[in-house]
Amino acid sequence: MKYQSQKVAYAYFLVAMALFAIQVLGGLLAGWIYVSPNTLSELVPFNVVRMLHTNALIVWLLLGFFGAAYYLVPEESERELFSVRLAYIQLAILVVGTLGAVVSYLVGIHGGREFLEQPLWVKFGILVAAVIFLVNISMTVLAGRKTAITNILLMGLWLLSLLWIFAFINPDNLSLDKMYWWFVVHLWVEATWELVMAAILGYLMLKMTGVDREVVEKWLYVIVATALFSGILGTGHHFLWIGTPGYWQWVGSIFSTFEVIPFFAMMSFAFVMVWKGRKNHPNKAALLWSLGASTVAFFGAGVWGFLHTLHGVNFYTHGTQITAAHGHLAFYGAYVAMNLAMFSYAMPQLRGRDPYNQVLNMASFWLMTGGMAFMTFVLTFAGTIQTHMQRIVGDYYMDVQDQLGLFYMMRFGAGAAVVLGALLFIYSQLVVRREVIAPGPIATPGE
Amino acid sequence: MSEILTKSRARNVFYGGSLFFVVVFVAMTVHSHRYIVETSTAGMPLTDEVRLGKHVWERASCINCHTLHGEGAYFAPEVGNVMTRWGVLDDPEGAYEMLDGWMQAQPSGIEGRRQMPHFDITEEEMRGLAEFLRWADQTDTQDWPPNDAG
Numbered sequence: 001m002k003y004q005s006q007k008v009a010y011a012y013f014l015v016a017m018a019l020f021a022i023q024v025l026g027g028l029l030a031g032w033i034y035v036s037p038n039t040l041s042e043l044v045p046f047n048v049v050r051m052l053h054t055n056a057l058i059v060w061l062l063l064g065f066f067g068a069a070y071y072l073v074p075e076e077s078e079r080e081l082f083s084v085r086l087a088y089i090q091l092a093i094l095v096v097g098t099l100g101a102v103v104s105y106l107v108g109i110h111g112g113r114e115f116l117e118q119p120l121w122v123k124f125g126i127l128v129a130a131v132i133f134l135v136n137i138s139m140t141v142l143a144g145r146k147t148a149i150t151n152i153l154l155m156g157l158w159l160l161s162l163l164w165i166f167a168f169i170n171p172d173n174l175s176l177d178k179m180y181w182w183f184v185v186h187l188w189v190e191a192t193w194e195l196v197m198a199a200i201l202g203y204l205m206l207k208m209t210g211v212d213r214e215v216v217e218k219w220l221y222v223i224v225a226t227a228l229f230s231g232i233l234g235t236g237h238h239f240l241w242i243g244t245p246g247y248w249q250w251v252g253s254i255f256s257t258f259e260v261i262p263f264f265a266m267m268s269f270a271f272v273m274v275w276k277g278r279k280n281h282p283n284k285a286a287l288l289w290s291l292g293a294s295t296v297a298f299f300g301a302g303v304w305g306f307l308h309t310l311h312g313v314n315f316y317t318h319g320t321q322i323t324a325a326h327g328h329l330a331f332y333g334a335y336v337a338m339n340l341a342m343f344s345y346a347m348p349q350l351r352g353r354d355p356y357n358q359v360l361n362m363a364s365f366w367l368m369t370g371g372m373a374f375m376t377f378v379l380t381f382a383g384t385i386q387t388h389m390q391r392i393v394g395d396y397y398m399d400v401q402d403q404l405g406l407f408y409m410m411r412f413g414a415g416a417a418v419v420l421g422a423l424l425f426i427y428s429q430l431v432v433r434r435e436v437i438a439p440g441p442i443a444t445p446g447e
Numbered sequence: 448m449s450e451i452l453t454k455s456r457a458r459n460v461f462y463g464g465s466l467f468f469v470v471v472f473v474a475m476t477v478h479s480h481r482y483i484v485e486t487s488t489a490g491m492p493l494t495d496e497v498r499l500g501k502h503v504w505e506r507a508s509c510i511n512c513h514t515l516h517g518e519g520a521y522f523a524p525e526v527g528n529v530m531t532r533w534g535v536l537d538d539p540e541g542a543y544e545m546l547d548g549w550m551q552a553q554p555s556g557i558e559g560r561r562q563m564p565h566f567d568i569t570e571e572e573m574r575g576l577a578e579f580l581r582w583a584d585q586t587d588t589q590d591w592p593p594n595d596a597g
Binding site: 034042148151316 | 453458468469471478482483487506507510511514516525554559561562579583587589591594596
């Protein structure tokens, strides 16, 4: 850690990991309700559990991005943060807002637009926090060295904050509501967040492989160009059946097919950089997470996205368990794993120690990734059966769901592995503090 | 390759190209906005009752169990075409009675069956919700879903 102010990232990562735990536990509970539907049905109904699961995910990923920015921008800009105090105020606002949202959901106060259910005051809190963040980071960057990594990171964070405005716009016309809702949801995860992801990946590659900055930055621009060229019009793959014009079927199909390219490029980029780099960086866990994130993102977002994006296919698969399968692997690979890569890289330095004891962290990678892969496979099978029975044969929804019980049980098992992996990850970051063997007194014979 | 594709060229392509796609996207969005208002959702007026129904739909966070036009959670049936499924798309009174009857019977309490919560909804709100679902059902969604099962 070169700059003192980088330390604020530590607080962000801690809160993010706490929410990560809540998110996966909420997911596990939701998975259990699929297996045993009467669980808590009167006390905390499924819709509330799901809101906690999705909202906790979104907030902790954002906290991870903010923390990552606070960590890497001082190093890139070669100066201290504009204001450490502002960074903590921003975090405090977000924590209060998050806790407020959780309590509101549990007592039944919430909005009804998926993922944007936060009460209005929380939405404003997020807006204020975003503005504080942008001011803080932009002032730091403007006063210091400008690099492609900070350019792209800032552009992603500015644009995603601007798009948040659409969280406040809720037309009475349902189809308009849906169209503008995607301005937040799609243009976050399939456009602006990809810029953030690419910037973080570029930074990690730069630090861990020792490849020339000029090479890393050039390819970063190529990657984010393919992300936005495909992702912006790729929004069309959500405008197929919501009352929007028919031309979106072709625009959406074609451009969202291109959305595979940036994820393939990021995966290739990560592997080529590691092969080309001569540095033997000691933080193997962060390297594993970086390569793993870009690989799983390619499969989850790229391959599983393409699987059901063509409008001729999506006509039958839209809103089935296929979508759930894709959503889980895509979010895990692209954003969860990339955040965990950044945590793995930064935490040892934030805690002022060498990156030793990585075995637990690497084990957590395989446990989580294996669990998510298995979950994706079983949900894909469930979705295939659902698509056939419900959309082709025309059997009723609940009759079809009754046939999928086995898959939901396996999904719960996969989810349990993910939870275990997540808790192991958090443990490996926080609790393991000693060197492998503590240098103590030489063992006395006879003991 | 490295002479043709320099960092500054890559950057300029990124900025220029992104701006181009943003402009195209905004233009298409403007057209889509008008298409939605004037064509695809024009089959039934957007009355105050429909608006009320949408607020009820949101207040209860129905979207986190059900799908509506295929979007939402996948825990409970599609409701974008529920009025067609019930055969009451053109019958406001029948739509209200079906919906009210269904929702008053929840939760079923049947062991091993997914449970829909009980919602405290006034008659006016229930009528609004029924109208909202009828309104959504008449939207031209390019013939989605493939059949009445939703």
